Amino acid sequence: MYLVVFVTCPADSADKIAEEVLRRRLAACVNMLGGVRSRFWWEGKLDSADESLLLIKTRAELFRRLERVVRQVHPYEVPEILGIRVEDGSRPYLEWITNETASVARKATKH
Numbered sequence: 001m002y003l004v005v006f007v008t009c010p011a012d013s014a015d016k017i018a019e020e021v022l023r024r025r026l027a028a029c030v031n032m033l034g035g036v037r038s039r040f041w042w043e044g045k046l047d048s049a050d051e052s053l054l055l056i057k058t059r060a061e062l063f064r065r066l067e068r069v070v071r072q073v074h075p076y077e078v079p080e081i082l083g084i085r086v087e088d089g090s091r092p093y094l095e096w097i098t099n100e101t102a103s104v105a106r107k108a109t110k111h
Contacts, residue, residue: 001061001086002057002097004057004084005082007054007074013074014032020073024065025101025103026069027101028096028100029057033052035052058097060085
């Protein structure tokens with residue numbers, strides 16, 4: 001199974017987060033969409049932030065490791081990290097995700 005993981009972050013953190021998950025092969029691709037304006041509740045008050053939205057393409061079995069890495073490098077106390085299941089997709093694209101993240105899976109099975 002595959003996921004698209006949504007992560008919002010300050011624009012100046014987007015490259016760092018994307019680089020870290022890609023370098024560790026926890027994702028095959030990260031799209032960075034700038035110019036996102038978020039409104040939310042924080043500590044009992046309405047707040048807002050200008051952010052980037054990361055769309056991270058990965059396999060479901062890698063989600064917890066990906067989440068840990070994002071939390072390590074993300075500046076927010078409670079970052080948005082949402083894994084959305086991919087119900088269907090282009091078979092060659094999904095195979096590409098598998099191939100690009102395969103080394104992480106092989107390492108996990110050796111332990």
